[in-house]
Each structure stands twice: as C-alpha cells, then as structure tokens.
Amino acid sequence: MATGSKYWNPYLETMDLEKLRQVQLRKFQGIVAWGYERSPFYRRLYRQAGLEPGDIKTMEDVARVPKVDKAMLKTAQAGEPFPYGELLCLPLEEVVEFRQTSGTTGKPIYQADSWPDWEWWSEAWCYILWSQGYRPRDRVFLPFGYNIFVAFWAGHYAAEKIGCEVVPGGVLDTTARILKIQELKATAMMGTPTYLLNMADVARSRLGLDPAELTIEKITCAGEPGASIPGTKQRLEKAWGAKVFDHAGATEIGAWSYECAEQPGGLHVNEGLFLVEIEDLVTGQTITTPGRPGKMIITAFDRLAQPCLRFDSKDIIEWDSAPCPCGRTYRLIRGGVQGRADDITKVKGVLLSPSAIEAVVRGCAALSDEYEVVVERIAGQDRITLKVEPCAGQDCLGDDILGRLKDELRLETNLGYIIEVHRPGSLTRYEGKARRFKDLRQQH
Ligand SMILES: [Zn+2]
Numbered sequence: 057m058a059t060g061s062k063y064w065n066p067y068l069e070t071m072d073l074e075k076l077r078q079v080q081l082r083k084f085q086g087i088v089a090w091g092y093e094r095s096p097f098y099r100r101l102y103r104q105a106g107l108e109p110g111d112i113k114t115m116e117d118v119a120r121v122p123k124v125d126k127a128m129l130k131t132a133q134a135g136e137p138f139p140y141g142e143l144l145c146l147p148l149e150e151v152v153e154f155r156q157t158s159g160t161t162g163k164p165i166y167q168a169d170s171w172p173d174w175e176w177w178s179e180a181w182c183y184i185l186w187s188q189g190y191r192p193r194d195r196v197f198l199p200f201g202y203n204i205f206v207a208f209w210a211g212h213y214a215a216e217k218i219g220c221e222v223v224p225g226g227v228l229d230t231t232a233r234i235l236k237i238q239e240l241k242a243t244a245m246m247g248t249p250t251y252l253l254n255m256a257d258v259a260r261s262r263l264g265l266d267p268a269e270l271t272i273e274k275i276t277c278a279g280e281p282g283a284s285i286p287g288t289k290q291r292l293e294k295a296w297g298a299k300v301f302d303h304a305g306a307t308e309i310g311a312w313s314y315e316c317a318e319q320p321g322g323l324h325v326n327e328g329l330f331l332v333e334i335e336d337l338v339t340g341q342t343i344t345t346p347g348r349p350g351k352m353i354i355t356a357f358d359r360l361a362q363p364c365l366r367f368d369s370k371d372i373i374e375w376d377s378a379p380c381p382c383g384r385t386y387r388l389i390r391g392g393v394q395g396r397a398d399d400i401t402k403v404k405g406v407l408l409s410p411s412a413i414e415a416v417v418r419g420c421a422a423l424s425d426e427y428e429v430v431v432e433r434i435a436g437q438d439r440i441t442l443k444v445e446p447c448a449g450q451d452c453l454g455d456d457i458l459g460r461l462k463d464e465l466r467l468e469t470n471l472g473y474i475i476e477v478h479r480p481g482s483l484t485r486y487e488g489k490a491r492r493f494k495d496l497r498q499q500h
Contacts, residue, residue, distance in 0.1 A: 062317070062382070064186035068328035069384045076385060077115060080331050083357035085112050088121060091363050094145035097132040098365065118333070118366075119342055123353055125368040126157075129165050129308065140168045146361045155206040157307045158489065167206070167307050170361040174213075176329075177206075177310060181214030183326055184314035187382070188301045189274055190244060192219030197242035197272075199225040199233040199255065201487070206307045208246045211276065220244070230258045234265065241271040249282030249292060250490040253425040256295035261448060261481075268297030278303045279489045281411055284315070284323070284392025287418030291425060304371070304393045308364050310356045313389065320380045322388040331355040332389075333366075334373060337397065346377035346390070351397045370397040372409070401495055403431055404438045406470050410493040413442065416464045422446060422457045426483040433497040441474045448480050 063069040071079070089109035091098035102108070105122045112118065133141035137148050144151075146168075153169040169177065190196070196215045200208050202224060215222045223240060225233045234255060237245070247255070252275060259267040275298050277283035283292065283302035292300040304323060305311035312330045313323040325332045334343040334350040343350045352371045356364045372395045376388035395409040402408070410429065417427045424445040432439050442465070446453050458475055465473050 062187075063384065064183045065328065069183070069386060071328075071385055073385055076327055080327060080357075081112075081115055081118075084118060084331055084355060085109065087355065087357050087363055088112060088365060090145060090360065091365050095143055095363070096135075097128075097142035098363075101128075118331070121366050123366045123368045124364075125370075126162060126165060126308075130163050133166060139166045140362060143362045144168055145363060146170055151361055154204070155209075155307055156204050158205060165308055168362045169359070173359050173361050174210075176358050177210035178213035178217050180305075180311040180326060180329055181210045182217055183329075184276065184301075184303050184311060185211065185214050185218055185220075187314055187316040187324070187384075188276060189299075189317050190215060190218055190220055194220040194243045195223065195240060196220045197223045197225055197233070197237050197240070197245040199228075199230075199245060199247055199251070202226040205488075207488070208278070210311060211246050211278075215244075230255055231262055234259045234263060234267070234270075237272065238265070238270055243271055244274045244276070245272055246276045246278070248279035248486075248488055248490070249277050249288050250280060250425075250486045251488060252277070252292055253288075253295065254485050254487075256292075257425065257448070267295055270296070272296050272298045274299045274301065276301050276303055278305060281393045281395065282414065282418075284321075285411060285415050285418060287415055287420075291418055302392050306369065309354050309367060309369065310359060310364075312354060312356075313392075315392070316380060316382045316384065318380060318382045320376075320378075320382070320388060322376045322390045323392050324380065324384055324386040324388055327386045329357055331357065332373075332387075334375065335368075337372075343375070346375040349374040349394060352393075371395075372397060372400065399493060401431070403440060403471060408440075408469055408471060412469050413465065414492075416461070416468050417442070417444060419464075420457070420461055422450070422453060423461075424448065424480060424483075426485065427492060428483055429493045431493075431495045431497060438497070439474065440471060441476055443476045443478055443483060445478050445480045445483055450480065453477050 092109045101122050132143050135141040150170045151168040152171045153174050155167045156164040198208055256267040259265040282288035283300050289300050302315040304313045313325050315323050333353040335353050336350045349372050352369045352373050354367050371393045373389040376390040395411045400409050424447050428443040430441045
C-alpha cells in the first residue's frame, strides 16, 4: 500500500485512539446488523437476548451482544444450506473458499469465504508481513501442506500482494524443501515453530547443512505460541540465523495480530479490522487494564459470508501497558497468546499452563527441541511426566541438569515432575501443530 512507509496502512495503524474507537464502534454496529439481517442463527440469538442492532450506541453496549463459541457454531451448521447452515450470510453461489478448523477441541467448524472475504484475509496478512519487513525484493518459501486447513494460505496471497516472489513448498518433503530454499536463495519463510525446528534438525542431521548458513533472513510463525516464548524464539533465531516473528490468528476469526519489527515482547492487535475484548475468567467482567490475563472475545468487522461476532476464542491474553516504539497505536498483548483456557488444567489442585513448561524446556540448552507432557491419575493422585531428549550427539543428561530442570519447573509451575529421558530422535516429530500435552486422567 505505502512502499516508502514502515506501516502497511499508515492511516489506520497510527490513528489516534479516540478516533480508532469511533471507527471500531461504527464497524461493530455494521457487522451486528449484517448478522442479524442475514443469519437465522444470529437473529434468533439476539432476539432471545432482547437485543436489536440499533440498541448498540456506545462501546459499553458491546458487552450486551451475546457471545458465541465453537459448539454453538457447530450446532448452527447442522441446518441448511449445507455445509455452513444458518451461519451463512451470502448466497451459497458467492462462496469461493472452503476451509475447516483442525478439530483439536471437538468437531471441526466449516468456514465459508466469499471472494471479498478472501481478499480481506490477504489484506490482514499484509499488515503482518509488511510490519515484519517483507518487501517486493523478498523470495518467500512456504513449507506447509496446501489443503483444507487455512494455515499459511492467506500469507501466500499477502506476500504476492506486497510484491514478493512466492515459492509454494506444498507436497515437497522436508529434505526437498530445504534443498529448494538453498537452491533459490529464499529470504523468508513461514511455519509453525515445531515444524521449523524440526526442519533445522533435518538440515543438520540428514543433509549435513547448517540452516543458519542458508539465506533465510526472516521467519513468520503461527499455529502455536512458540515464537512468543523466549526460549523457543531464541532456538529458532539461532538455528536459522534469522529474525523470528510471531503472529496469532484462527480459521473462524482471521489474522488478528502481529509482532512488529521492533519485537516489543508482544503482538499488536489489528484494531482496524478486529475488536478484541478480554474477559476475566472468573467474574466475566471486561478487563481494560494492562497486566490482567483473561480470555479473548473477538469480532471480525469485515468478514461477510460467515461472520464471527463476539467469538469466545478461549485464548488467554493480557493487555500491555507500554505503547510500542514502532509508533503504531494498535494496542499490544503482552507475551502473545499465553495459552488456551481449555488447555489450562488443574493438576494436584494447581492451575497448569502448557506454555510454562515449554518456556522451561526450551530455555535448557542441553535438551533437544522435542518434549512431551503426560498427566495421569494413579491411585487417586495426579502425576506429571515430562519426556525429554538430550541434544543430538549426547546419550544422557547429567544429574545436575536433571536437578536444575526439576527446580525450574517447580519454580515456574509450582508442581513436581517425573522426568523421563528418551534417546535423541525418538520422540514424535510433528509437521504442523504439535500435540505435546496429553491429559489421560479421564481415561483412568
Ligand atoms: Zn510495534
């Protein structure tokens, strides 16, 4: 949009806050009216709550609009027209893209997008890539499976829209992808932290290549919180000799946040395209002050085929207090997405977030990038086992390292762990999002 500017959209990204809130209110009113008029699901939901779109007059009224969650969306999709049901707000003929959620927390949601929606997806990704330094001179390699999951599809189109050259690494295997990056001297790529660490490992072990000596300068991560966890970010940056940036988005919502080039230790919310609210997990009150974590309730303003209005994302986030040195007025969420309300479980009566374990493991230089956590109930007692591997070339871990690992885990999570050391290379390797946290207590 603005080739000489460091902002993709200088007008919106640096808008003064009062004006930005007015824009958000107007857009929120518009999308609520759209859902009410076009979707039987939203109309019924709002009527049951005694709400008409005209009732929303100020930002304070936003909280009167009923929230929706995954289960409600899935139920609404049982109706006509197949397969989007009562969520569809445009004629089926106008749908051009099908994607679905990965279904890790229940049945998948089917997502319809029209052509303008798909352009909107790319536009949202342009904010991300531009802020992270993607420019027309870049050659961008995309090592992901191009399929029914949204993953980096919109990143592909956004890179093209910016003017980068895009290399789709779709069905190539990991080795072929690395060799293609080397041959074409790609300068940027996108992936999940898990897969990019795995790729670096394959480069070293199977190809005898140091990935840091390839030409990758910047990497955009998504799909897992890893790139906002300092230990994981450092491992990725060291492995690839590149700047690593985080981004969080979701199929039902869109690409709602980005880490800018200043790497302020958090993500900007794209407040021109989304309304993000943070809700206290216990009281349900809206949190507007920095430093108090809660779950994100989010609305996409401009997505029309299948809108997403006050969606309870279950992502745990908190506002940052400081403005970002980059000059954007879009607010920051500190430390990125801290986890999901679904993943935070009580173990021995203590609230445990899997991200806290990742931070400790990835901060320990003697361990490989892979790990797994298993929670079980044995004879009425919760037990957590952490499975780790030493770095390649090492057979075992010294007692001093194991002792330090246990101490740090206790310090960060207030829990004791059984540590199992596995042979290097023996734990499961993942291509996309990893499933490292296994709670087996229901099965016992
Ligand atoms: Zn910034």
